[in-house]
Amino acid sequence: MLDDFNPQIFYYVSKRCDRSWSLTPPARIPFNDLTFVLQGEAVYWLEGTPFTVHAGEAVFIPEGTTRAAKTEGMECMAFNFFSNLILDEVLPTVSTFRDCAAVDYWLREYNRAWLTSKGSLKGKAAFLMLFWELFQRNAKEAVNPHVEKMKQCIADHLTEPFSLDRIAQCVHLHPVYCESLFREYEHCTPAQYQTQLRMAQAMVLLAHEDFSISHIAEQLGYEDASYFSRVFKKCQGLSPNAYRRMSRKDVAY
CATH class of the missing domain: 2.60.120.280 (Regulatory protein AraC)
Structure with missing residues (x-):
């Protein structure tokens, strides 16, 4: 190769x-x-x-x-x-x-x-x-079917509160082992992966829709818009409003 x-x-x-x-x-x-x-x-x-x-x-x-x-x-x-x-x-x-x-x-x-x-x-x-x-x-290893199923479970319940027990039930494994296995393949915890998916969706909505920050937060499962904004800034390095301005100035981003 x-x-x-x-x-x-x-x-x-x-x-x-x-x-x-x-x-x-x-x-x-x-x-x-x-x-x-x-x-x-x-x-x-x-x-x-x-x-x-x-x-x-x-x-x-x-x-x-x-x-x-x-x-x-x-x-x-x-x-x-x-x-x-x-x-x-x-x-x-x-x-x-x-x-x-x-x-x-x-x-x-x-x-x-x-x-x-x-x-x-x-x-x-x-x-x-x-x-x-x-x-x-x-070298990248083969896809782990348990991890892929966990990722699908997280995506299916993206707007719901995070539950490691629900993920464990989905793959019929112990919660502690689930988290360890997921971290081994994805280099993050299942909870962090849920946040990554939420932030990716938030970026799409901010760049292409005119929804308020509160509405976007609610769509993604955050009851507190201020908390959503803090999470977004921690993950992206920019506030939601700043990201929206930047994404619309530079469509290549």
């Missing part, structure tokens, strides 16, 4: 970010972004969906994706590159390299090559080995 992979790395950085750092407002990137979080954590939004990336995890954002991010503090190594292959079927959005000595080694080797001779063949070789190790460790 990766035999013909020929990345063209045009930007690399190893840095510490404090809470003043962010990638906002959301923007569609014309390149691939692969960021390794070494310490701390960050929240990335891909097409409006939030992903929390912890130390020992990498986030992959493919070319053409709308990206935003913020952190309370993290140390990271980030690569921006062009690719001759479509990579969103190769790596998951969030993958782990925790306790993987090979990934740690090739990160150090790339950084050493970059500092001594930017764009060198040695640096490109280190990145290829780094990508291969991450791919081998995190």
Whole structure:
């Protein structure tokens, strides 16, 4: 699958970010972004969906994706590159390299090559080995039927109060195991997944309908419009009204 992979790395950085750092407002990137979080954590939004990336995890954002991010503090190594292959079927959005000595080694080797001779063949070789190790460790697995059924159950009851017991009954598994299995495949809890679906629907309504914020909140199962607005801003980095204004100014978003 990766035999013909020929990345063209045009930007690399190893840095510490404090809470003043962010990638906002959301923007569609014309390149691939692969960021390794070494310490701390960050929240990335891909097409409006939030992903929390912890130390020992990498986030992959493919070319053409709308990206935003913020952190309370993290140390990271980030690569921006062009690719001759479509990579969103190769790596998951969030993958782990925790306790993987090979990934740690090739990160150090790339950084050493970059500092001594930017764009060198040695640096490109280190990145290829780094990508291969991450791919081998995190290649997308087959769909889990229990998780898919849980996702369908959540979607079917999207506007109702979240109930892990209802989801567990749907798949005939223990609630604790349900949550663990769901997190393993989706990198979030079932409750967080419900919120992601609600926010995705909210974005559509805000961009294309003239409903009031209160009406949208009610349609999505929120009794308190103020609480809905707080959740939306936490997930998207913008208030519902600000998102509505932005989405109508830039139809490409």
